[in-house]
Amino acid sequence: MNPQQLLFYCRAGFESDLAAEIATKAAALGWQGYPVAQPQSGHVSFVLTDERPANALHRDLPLASLVFARQSLVALEPLTGLSREDRLSPIIEQVVASGWNFESLWQETPDTNDAKALAGLIKALQRPLESILKKRGALRRKAGGRRLHLLWTEGDRVQLGMSFPGNRSEQPGGIRRLRFPHDAPSRSTLKLEEAWHEFVPRDQWETRLAEGMQAADLGAAPGGWTWQLVQRGMQVYAIDNGPMDRGLMATGLVEHLREDGFVWAPPMRLDWLVCDIVDKPARVIDMVERWLVKRWCREAVFNLKLPMKRRWEAVSEGLARLDRSLAEAGVRAEIGCRHLYHDREEVTVHVRLLN
């Protein structure tokens, strides 16, 4: 039985954006299929009508290149109408019939309030499932790092998916939970921390997020993002008309300038630009583009606010424009964009200059 679906997790409310993104990208790569997305369900599947196996499309669409997906799996047909007396047998049968084997089993639910009620059920099933899957040879010590995911959407409905190392989120539910630092001035601080986890490999933090680096934070007040930069030992120009947190100012690492972030220019080249100003995506992109073309910073993280209905279209147009303008200016850059767990109606973009 060849898997004919991909299964993606997302924030509830973003299903149509993720569906549009996957459909557009799959079509551009020459794949045939259609997305299945229910509003507020926290997940989207893409059903292939192509002869080729879903694994190949999964490889063609790396999770890191997707904006709205938190997790990406190769999936089997959902199992529905499971009986309360025996939920396990149909699951085991489907795994065995697929010929799949794994090193681990993760049971998950979509990130919705309704689905959280299934936590007790999932817990009760974990041990028995693992034990039977081991006996049937589907769960073993070495299986190429593959993981079996069971996405429970109802007590009687589950979809089985498989993930592969290097093309998945290693966080349950695709959600990176971070602890709020008690002395940070705002909850927004977690957006920048999550962005670094997402875009800067951990073993490069010492060189790319290093003490003594210089940064600018546009729209900085009250200072959640500046706090992260200061934690790394950077010196920060904090640009905002609003007041900055006093504790942060007392570190001596922050210069607060009450200027317009869209026109302010740094006195010298900086290492980082970060920007969390609430404005039209096109306006933010134009400003960041100017910074990059003039090479005023080496890396940038900025958020694009998405109050509009068709969020995927707005993001893809913005990114395409940025890509084009940088190429025209001869600036080589790596561009990533993700809808982070700590992002709400917004996405986070990362750009790193390469030449």
Ligand SMILES: C[S@@+](CC[C@H](N)C(=O)[O-])C[C@H]1O[C@@H](n2cnc3c(N)ncnc32)[C@H](O)[C@@H]1O
């Ligand atoms: C979402 S808040 C930033 C929160 C901040 N990142 C934090 O973690 O605390 C947006 C900020 O952008 C500022 N802002 C809006 N327009 C601006 C502009 N043209 N120049 C500079 N700051 C601006 C607002 O005053 C507001 O403080």
